[in-house]
Amino acid sequence: MKLTILPNWCKWLSLALLISSFRVDYNNLIDAFLRGYDSQAMLMANTETIPVRKSSDNSGTYPLPDLLILLSVVVYILSKDKRDDEFINSIRAQALLAAFLVTSITMMFIYAFNGRLDGSYLILIQLLSYVIIFKFMKIRADIVGVID
Secondary structure, three states: OOOEEEEEOOOHHHHHHHHHHHHHHHHHHHHHHHHHHHHHHHHOOOOOOOOOOOOOOOOOOOHHHHHHHHHHHHHHHOOOOOOOOOOHHHHHHHHHHHHHHHHHHHHHHHHHOOOOOOOHHHHHHHHHHHHHHHHHHHHHHHHHHHOO
């Protein structure tokens, strides 16, 4: 069973989408780096609440940077590797199962302590855990010598 759809060069496209998502949200990113600690300290000192940027507004739409990040991760996952054989496909299937388990455990912790989770963050946790687990499994197979 083939789990890839896009050619190998689409990994570079996903990197470009990821960089463009940070570029679109550049001002909020700079504010988070410069005033992140100060706003948290001000929140502790005062009883006033600080407006937090939500990932969705009242209309149910998501901002462009969040969508670009999700799109870049999906494009990266669906791209081929240089060596795409049966063993890589079995690693993909194992990583998909492990990512599902990691996401399920993460959801349990979030619901236990917070109770709320946005849908886009749930998908992002699922996709990023898949990418990380797949890369670690592939590196481990390279070290052991299973992959040429």
